[in-house]
Amino acid sequence: MRLDARSTCLADFARTADLLPGADLPWLARLRKDALDQFAQRGFPTRRDEDWKYTSVAALEQADVHVTAHGRAGSHAAAQVLANRCELAGDVGHVLVFHDGRYAPWLSAVGRLPSGARLASLADALEAAPEALQPYLVQETHASAFGALNAAFMADGAFLHLQRGTVLEAPVHLLFISTQPGCTHHVRNVIVAEAGAQATVIEHYAGVDGAAYFNNVVTRIVAAENAAITHHKLQQEGGGAFHVAGIEVAQQRDSRLASCSIAFGAALARTDIATAFEGRGCEASLDGLYLAGGTQHVDHHTRIDHRQPHGTSREHYRGVLGGEARAVFNGKVIVRPGAQKTDACQTNHNLLLSRDAEVDTKPELEIYADDVKCNHGATVGQLDEAQLFYLRSRGIDAVVARSLLVQAFAQDVIERIRVASLRTRLETILSGRLGELR
Amino acid sequence: MLKITNLQASVDQTPILRGLNLTVNPGEVHAIMGPNGSGKSTLAQVLAGRDNYEVTGGTVLFEGRDLLPLAPEERARAGIFLGFQYPVEIPGVSNVHLLKTAVNNVRKHRGLPELDAMDFLKLIKNKMALMEMREELLYRSVNEGFSGGEKKRNEVLQMALLEPKLAILDETDSGLDIDALQVVAQGVNALRSPERSMILVTHYQRLLDYVVPDYVHVLSRGRIVRSAGKELALELEERGYGWLDDAAPAERTPVRAGAR
Numbered sequence: 030m031r032l033d034a035r036s037t038c039l040a041d042f043a044r045t046a047d048l049l050p051g052a053d054l055p056w057l058a059r060l061r062k063d064a065l066d067q068f069a070q071r072g073f074p075t076r077r078d079e080d081w082k083y084t085s086v087a088a089l090e091q092a093d094v095h096v097t098a099h100g101r102a103g104s105h106a107a108a109q110v111l112a113n114r115c116e117l118a119g120d121v122g123h124v125l126v127f128h129d130g131r132y133a134p135w136l137s138a139v140g141r142l143p144s145g146a147r148l149a150s151l152a153d154a155l156e157a158a159p160e161a162l163q164p165y166l167v168q169e170t171h172a173s174a175f176g177a178l179n180a181a182f183m184a185d186g187a188f189l190h191l192q193r194g195t196v197l198e199a200p201v202h203l204l205f206i207s208t209q210p211g212c213t214h215h216v217r218n219v220i221v222a223e224a225g226a227q228a229t230v231i232e233h234y235a236g237v238d239g240a241a242y243f244n245n246v247v248t249r250i251v252a253a254e255n256a257a258i259t260h261h262k263l264q265q266e267g268g269g270a271f272h273v274a275g276i277e278v279a280q281q282r283d284s285r286l287a288s289c290s291i292a293f294g295a296a297l298a299r300t301d302i303a304t305a306f307e308g309r310g311c312e313a314s315l316d317g318l319y320l321a322g323g324t325q326h327v328d329h330h331t332r333i334d335h336r337q338p339h340g341t342s343r344e345h346y347r348g349v350l351g352g353e354a355r356a357v358f359n360g361k362v363i364v365r366p367g368a369q370k371t372d373a374c375q376t377n378h379n380l381l382l383s384r385d386a387e388v389d390t391k392p393e394l395e396i397y398a399d400d401v402k403c404n405h406g407a408t409v410g411q412l413d414e415a416q417l418f419y420l421r422s423r424g425i426d427a428v429v430a431r432s433l434l435v436q437a438f439a440q441d442v443i444e445r446i447r448v449a450s451l452r453t454r455l456e457t458i459l460s461g462r463l464g465e466l467r
Numbered sequence: 468m469l470k471i472t473n474l475q476a477s478v479d480q481t482p483i484l485r486g487l488n489l490t491v492n493p494g495e496v497h498a499i500m501g502p503n504g505s506g507k508s509t510l511a512q513v514l515a516g517r518d519n520y521e522v523t524g525g526t527v528l529f530e531g532r533d534l535l536p537l538a539p540e541e542r543a544r545a546g547i548f549l550g551f552q553y554p555v556e557i558p559g560v561s562n563v564h565l566l567k568t569a570v571n572n573v574r575k576h577r578g579l580p581e582l583d584a585m586d587f588l589k590l591i592k593n594k595m596a597l598m599e600m601r602e603e604l605l606y607r608s609v610n611e612g613f614s615g616g617e618k619k620r621n622e623v624l625q626m627a628l629l630e631p632k633l634a635i636l637d638e639t640d641s642g643l644d645i646d647a648l649q650v651v652a653q654g655v656n657a658l659r660s661p662e663r664s665m666i667l668v669t670h671y672q673r674l675l676d677y678v679v680p681d682y683v684h685v686l687s688r689g690r691i692v693r694s695a696g697k698e699l700a701l702e703l704e705e706r707g708y709g710w711l712d713d714a715a716p717a718e719r720t721p722v723r724a725g726a727r
Contacts, residue, residue, distance in 0.1 A: 437559025
C-alpha cells in the first residue's frame with residue numbers, strides 16, 4: 030500500500046472495479062461505490078480510535094500489498110500442498126477451497142447437499158442468481174473502514190443458504206489458501222439459515238510464510254427463528270500476513286450461535302465477532318483461543334448485543350503468548366432496556382510464557398435492564414510454579430512439563446469443539462507450536 | 468544411599484535448615500518428626516529440588532553423587548521420589564497421561580524400553596487394586612476433585628509405579644482417616660525392600676504404628692536434635708514437643724543419626 034495507503038486503495042479500485050464479480054449489476058456497483066466513499070472518508074483506523082487503541086495498522090498501510098484484477102494466483106502446486114496439509118479428515122462433508130482469493134473448483138469437493146441447501150462461491154452466485162444474495166449484501170453503513178473496503182472490493186467467498194428446516198449433517202469446510210505474496214484479498218462469506226435450519230461451518234485460513242499478503246474478510250451470518258449455526262474460524266495465515274476479519278451475526282428468536290475463533294498465524298491478526306439478538310430466547314456461545322509468539326499481534330473484539338429478553342450468552346476466550354507477542358481482547362456485552370432475564374457470562378484467561386509478552390484484556394458490560402444475570406472475569410498469569418515442580422518431580426523434563434501445562438490450558442477451549450477432526454487437528458498444531466513458544 | 472552433611476537452606480532469606488545431618492542406608496526407614504515450622508517439609512522439598520528454597524551451605528550425596536546441582540527431573544530419574552504433603556491439582560492433564568509420561572520418562576533414562584498402552588494399563592491396574600483406587604480416577608485431571616485420601620493414595624500409586632530408590636513421604640498421613648491411613652500404609656509397606664530407603668516426614672505418631680521405622684529423628688529449628696529407635700515416636704506422642712525448648716542447648720552438639 031505504501032505512502033498514502035488510502036490513495037492506493039482508491040487507485041486499486043479505479044483499476045479493478047470493472048473486473049469485480051457482478052460488475053454489471055447496478056445495485057452492486059452502487060453499493061461498492063458507496064462503500065468506497067465511506068472508506069475514503071474514514072481512512073484506515075488509527076490508535077486514536079477507541080476500538081483500535083492497542084492495535085496499530087501502520088505496518089499494513091506501509092506493506093506492499095495490492096488488489097489485483099483477476100487475482101494474481103500463485104502456483105497450483107503450492108496450493109495443492111497447502112490444501113492437502115489443511116485437509117480435515119473424515120467428518121467434513123463439503124469442501125470449498127479458495128486459492129489466492131478465488132474459488133478453486135479443482136481443489137474443492139462440494140459433496141452431496143440436501144434439497145433446500147445451496148452452497149456456492151460468491152462470484153458464481155452473483156453470476157447465477159444475484160437476487161438471492163442481494164438482501165444479505167446490502168448494507169448502509171459499515172462497522173469499520175475494513176468492512177467498507179471489503180464491500181467495495183469483495184471478490185469471492187462462500188455463499189451458503191439453507192431453506193426452512195434444512196439440516197446440513199456434515200460440516201462445511203471453507204479453506205482460503207494464500208500462496209502469492211503482495212496480494213490483498215477481500216473475502217466475503219454469506220451464511221443464511223432460514224427458520225429451523227442448521228449447519229456447521231469451518232472457515233479456515235492458511236498461507237505460506239514469508240513476504241506480506243493481506244486477507245480482509247467479512248462473514249455475514251443470518252440465523253432465523255430457531256436456526257442453529259456453528260461457526261469455527263481457524264486462522265493459520267503465513268508468518269508475514271495481515272489478517273482482518275469481521276463476523277457479523279443477526280439472530281432471530283430462539284436461534285443458536287456457537288462461534289469459536291482460533292488464531293495461530295499472521296504477523297497481525299484482528300478478528301471482530303458481533304452478534305445481535307433480534308428476537309427473544311436467543312443463545313450464543315463465543316469461544317476463542319489465540320496463540321502468539323515472536324512479534325505476532327493478535328486482537329479479538331467481540332460484541333454481544335442483547336436486544337431482546339431471555340437471551341443467554343457465554344463467552345470463553347483463552348490466550349497463550351510467548352516472545353514479544355501481544356494480544357488484545359475486548360469483549361463487549363450490551364443489555365438493552367427491556368432485555369430482561371438476560372444471562373451473560375464472559376471470561377478471558379491469558380497465559381504469558383515470557384517476560385516481554387503482553388496482553389490487554391478489557392471486558393465491557395453495558396447494562397440497561399435490571400432483571401439480568403451478568404458476570405465477567407479476566408486473568409493474566411504465568412505457568413504455575415507448583416504444577417511445574419510437581420511434574421518435574423515425577424521425572425518429566427522441564428520442557429515437556431511446560432508443554433503439558435500449556436496444552437492443558439488451551440485444551441479447555443479445544444474440548445468444546447464438536448467437530449472431531451478439527452479438534453484433533455488443533456491438538457496436533459498446538460503440540461507442534463508449543464516448542465517454539467516461550 | 469543418602470548422606471546429608473550440615474545442610475543449610477533458606478526461603479526468602481529466612482534460614483529454615485540450619486546445619487542438618489542425616490545418613491540413610493539402603494533398606495532403612497527413617498521417620499522425621501517435629502513441630503510445625505521445624506523444617507520438615509523444607510527438607511523434603513530441598514531433597515526433591517524445589518528451586519524456591521536456596522541451599523546456603525552443606526552437602527547432600529545420593530549414592531555418592533552430589534545431588535544439589537541436579538534438576539528435579541534428574542533427581543527423580545536417579546531414583547528420588549517425593550510424596551507431596553499437598554498434592555498439586557493440574558486441571559486439563561489426565562492422571563493416566565501424567566503417570567504414563569512419568570513412568571516412560573524414567574524408564575527411558577534407566578535404559579528400559581517404554582511401556583505401550585496395554586502393558587501400562589495392566590501394570591497400573593494392579594497397583595491401583597493394591598491402593599484400593601477406583602479406575603475412574605485414572606481419567607480425571609490430576610488430583611482435581613480428588614478427596615484428601617484419594618490424593619494421598621495417588622501419591623503412593625505414583626511411587627509404586629516409579630519404583631524409586633529413596634522415597635520421601637511428606638506428611639502422607641496427614642488428614643487421613645484410619646481406613647485411608649491403613650491403605651496408604653499397606654501401599655508403603657508393599658514397597659519396602661532391602662534396596663529401597665524411605666524417609667517418612669510426619670507430624671503424628673499414628674502412621675508409625677503401621678509403617679514401623681528403623682529410626683526416628685526429631686527436627687527442631689532446622690536441625691536434628693534427637694535420634695533413636697521407633698520407641699522415640701511413642702515418647703513424643705506422650706510428651707509432645709514442648710520439651711524441645713528446654714533441650715535447646717543440645718542443638719550445639721549435632722547428633723549423628725542413622726549410622727549402622
